[in-house]
Amino acid sequence: MTARVGPPSLLFVGGASPLPSSVHLATEMLTQARARGIETHLVNKAEVLESTREVCELADAVHALDPDRPEDCVRWARDRAAEGLHFDAVLGLRDPVQFSAAELTGVFGAAGNPVDAVRRVRNKDACREALAAAGFRQPSVWLCSDLDDAARALRESAGPWVVKPRDGLGSIGVRLVTGPEDLARAVDELPTQDPFLVEEFVTGPEFSVEGVFVGGGAKVLAITAKEKLPPPYFVELGHVLPAELPEETRKEIDQEVTAALDALDLRFGVFHVELWLTQDGVVLGEVHARPGGDWLHRLLTYAIPGLEFFGPVFDDLLGRPPGPLPVATRAAAVRFLAPPPGRLLRIDGWERVASHPAVLYAGLFVEPGGVIRPVRDSGDRAGVVVVGAETPARALELAAELARSVEFEVEPADGA
Template sequence: MNDTPRSLLFWGGSAPMDLGRDVGTRLLRQAAAREVGTQVTVEFPDTPELSALAGSLHRTEVEDPAAAAAWARGQRFDVVLGVREQVQVALAEVARAVGAPGNPPAAVRTVREKDRCRQALREAGLPQPEFRLCEDLAAARAFLSGTTGPWIVKPRDASGSLGVSMVGEPGELAAAVAALPSRAEFVVEQFVEGPEYSVEGVFLRGEPRVLAVTEKKLLPPPNFVEAGHVLPADLPAELQTRFERAVTTALKALDLRFGIFHVELWSTADGPVLGEIHVRNGGDWIHLMLEYAIPGLELFGLVIDDALGRDTGSCVRTPSRAAAVRFLAPPPGRVSRVLGWDTVLEHPSVLRASLTVGPGDTVGEIRESYDRGGYIVVGAETPRQASELADRLAAQVHIVVDTGAEARS
């Protein structure tokens, strides 16, 4: 270890739900194991887990890039990391202001705005669906009139499937636009047919290094909320190579070079088509599954070591086992009881599980990730075993609503 004290700024902290707390505390513990002092900036009022682990905690504006750079100016940190999607542009400005490794702010702005990212990928020679940035319903109707459907309507810069809808015919467009979280500009694009995956990795010495490919399972349209994931995806070697080649080409073309990446894509008959690109860890417990599938991996610790110039060669391996997550999707109604949950908690292969609904709660339509009723994360020796176990355990959970209907999620 270097005798000079090293410091890390955890910009924006983590969201206060179970997933966010696990990500945030894991990052801080991995920093502490490397004898790196930590400070955290937050906007949420109650973050006891972060307060207990961080050297100091600051409350400040974490999403505004100009305010973030002003706060950071004149300070010095060896590493600056952030895990929340909404803080990534501000994070890049902070890293530049304090002289720490980071991605160019302009590159992060590009990937945060879905239309600009699609255009940049197209200019790099990577296939992309037809799309348009729309300011109102009339502009969206004009785009539909000149293209073939189905189409996807989505916010320009949101995450967690918030406001994402499928439009099968023009008569459905107005409802999809009305479901957007704000009246700001939004993106309409052609639907891409094919199974969905994501590619997880890190930048080491500025070069992208793929760690694993994750298979996605989605709830039925018109919304596109994830029902589960399997890591690693059970793929032919040739297809995995094509995924990795497309992702690394895109990351380099976008001038990204630091931290963790999570890149979504579709596998089509004509090859991979890249979707959204994120310069952060994947959500939905992918960080936990990744560290289970690659024994000994510390995802955030790997990035910290790289930022400090330490050797990372022996820390990087490929998955030798597998993990899966399933999310519970109860039907709308008032929950009267939950059956079978104890069976899930008693299973020795469950890595993490939690219910987010219980008796007395009212459940609505699942339109974004936060609407799901709970999750089950399991580990196994192979992707198939992990997927089958997650399905089997989820099927044993019955969330009974007041109409008498049951949900097998």
């Protein structure tokens, strides 16, 4: 057998979306790969490549290909493999591209997550079933095709419940249901007519776990505490990292999450796992084989000095002996702005917030003349402030304080 000649190579499936957080994350990943001599090829839709040029310029090669169409990706990969192109690893950083990344992993015989594992975690009910079968606490869930199915689920359980898409993101179409009178509206607000889920509502504070896979096993980097707007919607308003938890609870979460990822057969890249702390212990939520959104990667790299988020993954790929992962010695928080709905007339105080020395990133998603909608999913939030501080309590306090100092003057408007 002839050894392959050339540097190690990575196929980056899906690149970045035009969102600033996605561009920043992809930039970090490609920069850390390049620093280790890894050759990178990026595939994404032609129109997205055009709008994310700063990301494309960091890759060694760019290919126009729709990463949301696994069948097209497989045909492209087989043609490239027949031409002698090879990749040592395949990685995607966004949920919609995980199927394609897994398929390409198989075509190239590369390091990556298996297709069955990705399919399992992308379908929330399948993931629930797999985790429950493996002995992990899970909320009850019903797969429904229509309103009648959903009404049947309500009759079979005590409630309250959550209606959500089977495969969704950004809290789109996720709504609390407290009784039959709420159900029709929740179903109407789903983004598609596809089968959907009715899930048992879990009571308890929510957290997420951020980490990497090294040597085929999951390693926790940090636990994040999250805050959401009041129901009936479940939009995240803020995060603080690391979460202030007793050491015993931290160990319990670490053990539960790493064991669950092993049971689900995820083994490559980075992960983001959501969970609740209940009276009975940890109840696992959604599992993602990609980084958390909402600038969580920036919270990580500030709170853990010296951390290169993708560094341990790439060093492992290169066969470098794993060293101890750095730990959090500082803290960071993110706060989203959710002003009253209406037509925006004026914003006061933003310049002062954006120039604050503790701010790591600040961005507005609205401008005067535009309409601020009621916050029903992540895309309805009006802005974001990311801060660093010495302690979680101070980071949380500062982020909230800065967010409150921004004043939005609005007037009634259609569509708000």
